[in-house]
Amino acid sequence: MVADADFWLTQFLNGMQLSMLLFLLSIGLTIIFGLMHFVNLAHGALYMVGAYVGVSAAASLGNFWLALIAAPLAVTIVGIFLYVAVIRRMRRAGPMNQVLVTFGLIFVLVDLVRILWGDIALGMEQPAILSGPAEIFGVSYPAYRLFIIAVGLVVMVALSLVLSRTQIGAMVRAGVENDAMASCLGINVERLFFAVFCVGCALAGLAGAVAAPVFSATPSMATDILIPTLIVVVIGGLGSLGGAIVGSLIIGFIQTFGAVVLPGFASVLVYVLLAIVLIAKPAGLLPARS
Amino acid sequence: MFYQTPLKSVTVIVILAALALYAILGGYFAGEIVVEIAVLAILAISLDFVAGYGGMVSLCHGAIAGIGAYTFAGLTALAGFDGFTATLAALAATAAFGLVVGAVTANISGIFFIMATLAFGQMAYVVVFEWKALGGDDGMSGVSRYDFSAIGLNMNGSVEFALFCLLVVLIVYAVAAYVLRSSFGRTLIGVHSNEDRMRALGLSVWKHKAVAFSFSSLLAGSAGILAAQHTLFVSPELLVWTVSGEVLIVVILGGLGTLAGPIAGAALLVFLKQQVSDYTEHWHLVIGLFLIAAVMAGGRGVYGQVEHVLQRKARSDANA
Numbered sequence: 001m002v003a004d005a006d007f008w009l010t011q012f013l014n015g016m017q018l019s020m021l022l023f024l025l026s027i028g029l030t031i032i033f034g035l036m037h038f039v040n041l042a043h044g045a046l047y048m049v050g051a052y053v054g055v056s057a058a059a060s061l062g063n064f065w066l067a068l069i070a071a072p073l074a075v076t077i078v079g080i081f082l083y084v085a086v087i088r089r090m091r092r093a094g095p096m097n098q099v100l101v102t103f104g105l106i107f108v109l110v111d112l113v114r115i116l117w118g119d120i121a122l123g124m125e126q127p128a129i130l131s132g133p134a135e136i137f138g139v140s141y142p143a144y145r146l147f148i149i150a151v152g153l154v155v156m157v158a159l160s161l162v163l164s165r166t167q168i169g170a171m172v173r174a175g176v177e178n179d180a181m182a183s184c185l186g187i188n189v190e191r192l193f194f195a196v197f198c199v200g201c202a203l204a205g206l207a208g209a210v211a212a213p214v215f216s217a218t219p220s221m222a223t224d225i226l227i228p229t230l231i232v233v234v235i236g237g238l239g240s241l242g243g244a245i246v247g248s249l250i251i252g253f254i255q256t257f258g259a260v261v262l263p264g265f266a267s268v269l270v271y272v273l274l275a276i277v278l279i280a281k282p283a284g285l286l287p288a289r290s
Numbered sequence: 291m292f293y294q295t296p297l298k299s300v301t302v303i304v305i306l307a308a309l310a311l312y313a314i315l316g317g318y319f320a321g322e323i324v325v326e327i328a329v330l331a332i333l334a335i336s337l338d339f340v341a342g343y344g345g346m347v348s349l350c351h352g353a354i355a356g357i358g359a360y361t362f363a364g365l366t367a368l369a370g371f372d373g374f375t376a377t378l379a380a381l382a383a384t385a386a387f388g389l390v391v392g393a394v395t396a397n398i399s400g401i402f403f404i405m406a407t408l409a410f411g412q413m414a415y416v417v418v419f420e421w422k423a424l425g426g427d428d429g430m431s432g433v434s435r436y437d438f439s440a441i442g443l444n445m446n447g448s449v450e451f452a453l454f455c456l457l458v459v460l461i462v463y464a465v466a467a468y469v470l471r472s473s474f475g476r477t478l479i480g481v482h483s484n485e486d487r488m489r490a491l492g493l494s495v496w497k498h499k500a501v502a503f504s505f506s507s508l509l510a511g512s513a514g515i516l517a518a519q520h521t522l523f524v525s526p527e528l529l530v531w532t533v534s535g536e537v538l539i540v541v542i543l544g545g546l547g548t549l550a551g552p553i554a555g556a557a558l559l560v561f562l563k564q565q566v567s568d569y570t571e572h573w574h575l576v577i578g579l580f581l582i583a584a585v586m587a588g589g590r591g592v593y594g595q596v597e598h599v600l601q602r603k604a605r606s607d608a609n610a
Contacts, residue, residue: 107578
């Protein structure tokens with residue numbers, strides 16, 4: 001085994017990159033979970049839609065940065081449609097029915113993507129400015145992957161500030177803590193849910209578009225990313241920003257370093273951790289509700 | 291409460307008889323479809339036992355069946371045991387796995403229970419996937435079917451095997467119905483409707499749930515044994531979580547908490563898949579829309595809806 005510092009720094013950056021991608025997805029999912037008590041298995045499918053829209057937008061507009069705006073917008077529109085058609089009606093239907101309906105949505109979205117884009121993996125050009133390697137502490141690392149880490153960190157800081165410093169943030173936290181009490185105090189919780197749901201969809205779309213140049217867009221990404229994201233949400237605690245951050249970092253690093261240190265055992269490790277957390281602290285490591 | 295109503299008996303017997311007729315008259319292809327339905331029906335019955343009557347919505351029943359399939363395949367193809375011993379061992383293995391999962395998750399409910407069972411199922415999947423002696427991600431071939439040549443049955447025939455699978459469905463249904471009617475089953479339904487009340491009555495709730503989950507896993511294991519013999523091959527694909535999701539879909543389409551409904555749901559899903567894929571390769575789209583519509587229409591399922599309408603009619607007739 002290579003044990004020099006450069007190797008570990010590269011692995012650290014790989015871990016960070018995976019963690020940030022997981023964070024972009026899990027933050028939307030966890031707030032929807034915590035605020036709306038809604039289990040949305042189709043969140044991974046929205047990520048897939050974001051990747052495909054990103055690929056198409058980049059190809060037709062010829063501009064990576066416009067694609068990065070188009071993908072979240074398109075996914076939000078898809079999300080609004082899902083909200084009006086399905087999710088709003090399933091709000092009080094219990095977790096099992098929600099799991100089933102959103103499981104059905106995965107089938108539908110994946111097949112629609114197959115019809116529209118075909119069944120092959122589609123690649124996406126990295127923007128010229130980020131295409132080369134970058135030097136960081138003497139280690140050469142792809143600049144685009146550093147960009148993914150940066151996007152994740154920017155979103156993380158922005159969301160922390162909005163949630164902790166603004167009035168809307170306070171309303172969201174109140175809604176997660178006790179939605180009945182929040183609506184008694186004159187907060188339109190339903191509208192708040194809708195706004196949060198849209199932000200969650202936009203972030204899933206952004207994650208998809210950002211990931212497309214590295215992983216390519218494939219129909220299987222809808223279910224591949226879903227399980228790690230759900231694990232992050234459950235380990236971190238439903239509805240909590242801190243939980244999503246901690247959970248993403250734990251899962252991202254276990255998967256990255258596990259693959260290096262204990263090949264073959266890394267994915268078992270993640271599920272073992274999930275089982276332990278569910279048994280010892282069912283509410284998650286950093287639950288939103290005190 | 292669970293009652294083996296005449297409607298349930300008639301439904302089960304009519305569906306199984308129709309499938310048997312279809313297998314006998316339809317040739318090789320029909321036999322394959324009937325086996326697929328039978329395996330799915332057994333899994334769905336076992337899931338309905340815990341989900342519909344015990345409130346434990348498991349997302350690892352596919353993985354449990356996979357454990358049964360792998361135990362059976364490993365003991366017959368690798369270790370050279372006979373089919374009978376391997377069957378007993380496979381059932382014991384699934385029951386043991388179910389007992390552990392049930393005991394550990396007994397105090398978890400709702401979405402957390404679903405997630406916990408998902409975690410255990412995926413653990414089994416990853417272990418099988420990485421286990422090189424069992425073929426890893428290539429799977430394992432060389433499984434053979436039961437040898438019933440002593441009584442003149444050739445199980446390698448498509449029709450014979452299909453009929454045998456239908457017989458197993460009937461046995462599994464009968465065993466599940468018998469257990470639900472016993473005091474154990476009534477207690478389980480009592481736990482489902484009010485856990486605190488049963489605890490106050492002096493019941494050790496977690497033990498009861500664990501044993502129920504273990505029993506359900508044993509039934510699921512029999513589905514895995516048949517699946518391994520059907521294709522003469524096992525692969526980690528059997529244990530992926532989406533298989534468990536499909537079983538849950540079958541239970542919902544047929545009717546959760548009806549025990550007879552899952553058999554109807556399995557037949558419905560497999561035939562629907564067959565019909566739709568004749569016209570388009572995008573059968574997932576149709577199944578997905580069908581599922582969404584079924585759940586949003588009230589979620590009683592096909593059989594559940596019929597039972598509901600008939601019961602309401604009987605009640606209004608009694609009042610008139």
